Amino acid sequence: MQVSVKRRQGNLELDVSFTGAPSGITALFGNSGAGKTSVINMVAGLSRPDQGHISIGGRCLFDSGRGINLPPDKRRVGYVFQEGRLFPHLSVQSNLTYGMYLVPEAERKIAFDDVVGLLGIELLLERRPRLLSGGEKQRVAIGRALLTSPRALLMDEPLASLDEARKSELLPFIARISREFCIPILYVSHAMDEIRKLTDHVVYLHAGRVVEGGD
Numbered sequence: 362m363q364v365s366v367k368r369r370q371g372n373l374e375l376d377v378s379f380t381g382a383p384s385g386i387t388a389l390f391g392n393s394g395a396g397k398t399s400v401i402n403m404v405a406g407l408s409r410p411d412q413g414h415i416s417i418g419g420r421c422l423f424d425s426g427r428g429i430n431l432p433p434d435k436r437r438v439g440y441v442f443q444e445g446r447l448f449p450h451l452s453v454q455s456n457l458t459y460g461m462y463l464v465p466e467a468e469r470k471i472a473f474d475d476v477v478g479l480l481g482i483e484l485l486l487e488r489r490p491r492l493l494s495g496g497e498k499q500r501v502a503i504g505r506a507l508l509t510s511p512r513a514l515l516m517d518e519p520l521a522s523l524d525e526a527r528k529s530e531l532l533p534f535i536a537r538i539s540r541e542f543c544i545p546i547l548y549v550s551h552a553m554d555e556i557r558k559l560t561d562h563v564v565y566l567h568a569g570r571v572v573e574g575g576d
Contacts, residue, residue: 362380362381362382362383362387362404362416362417362418362513362545362547363380363381363414363415363416363417364377364378364379364380364381364400364403364404364413364415365377365378365379365413365414365415366378366400366403366410366412366413366414366415366423367410367411367412367413368399368403368408368409368410368411369411370396370399370569373394373396373399373568373569374569375396375399375400375569376569376570377396377400377566377569377570377571378413378571379564379571379574381513381545381547381562382545382562383418383545384539384543384544384545385539385540385545385546385560385562386535386536386539386545386546386548386559386560386562387545387546387547387548387560387562387563387564388548388549388550388556388559388560388562388563388564389401389547389548389549389550389564389566390550390551390553390556390563390564390565390566391551391565391566391567392551392567393551394568395551395566395567395568395569396566396568396569397517397549397550397551397566398517398518398549399569400566401440401515401517401547401549403415403423404417404422404438404513404515404547405433405436405438405440405515406422406423406430406431406432406433406436406438407433409423409430410423410425411425412425412426413425414426417436417438417512417513417545418512418513418545420512422436434463436512437509437510437511437512438511438512438513438514438515439460439506439507439509439511439513439514439515440506440514440515440516440517441499441502441503441506441514441515441516441517441519442502442517442519443517443518443519443521443522444498444522445490445498445499445501445502446502447490447493447498447501447502447505448490449489449490449491450489451489451490452486452487452488452489453482453485453486453487453488453489453490453493453501454486454487456490456501456505457473457476457477457486457501457504457505457508458473458508459505460505460506460508460509461473461508461509461510463509464509464510468510469508469510470510471507471508471510471542473508475541475542476504476507476508477504479534479537479538479541480500480501480503480504480534481500481534482497482500482501482504485497485501494527495522495523495524495527496523496527496530496531499519499520499523499527499531500531500534502519503516503519503534503535503538507538507542507544511544512544512545513544513545513546513547514538514539514544514545514546514547515546515547515549516535516546516547516548516549517549518549518550518551519531519535520532520550520552520555521550521552528555532555532558532559535548535559536558536559548560562574
């Protein structure tokens, strides 16, 4: 993953360049307001840089000089937000497969049973989201993102809304995802204890700039 972007956002002038690990977890770390979510949203295609380029696995997602700006649904990245954002009227199984069925069958590289087994959610498949704990909702959200067979997984403080017990429950699952499925993960957090447990590759942001770990 190669990211080099500039964007003016209110009083914040973002100027961020880094190369993520080809596999494993790359962390974007910094205090609130450092620009972490802004960067991950640009990678996802939810906001547009003023200039720069973004590529994953050699595939260009954005290049201001060449006029390339793939829409979010063409970027093939999975996004896990702070809250699970599950469809309340669907079962866990239907939530999991919602995005999977939007991917052509020939391009589905990750099997449903493998994801369910890794995340330990076999007994939850018939439940509705309202009957899940916070940690269970996040596991389902992670599973839904994985089942789109993404080229990269973006995680924006996925543990921020959980208590310490639920965080401890989810961390091992996140650590195993990249190893088991060989997917690069860009992980946003301002909690150093999470970062230490998940990755050695950290990009430190402060006031919209990379202060350590960039290119």
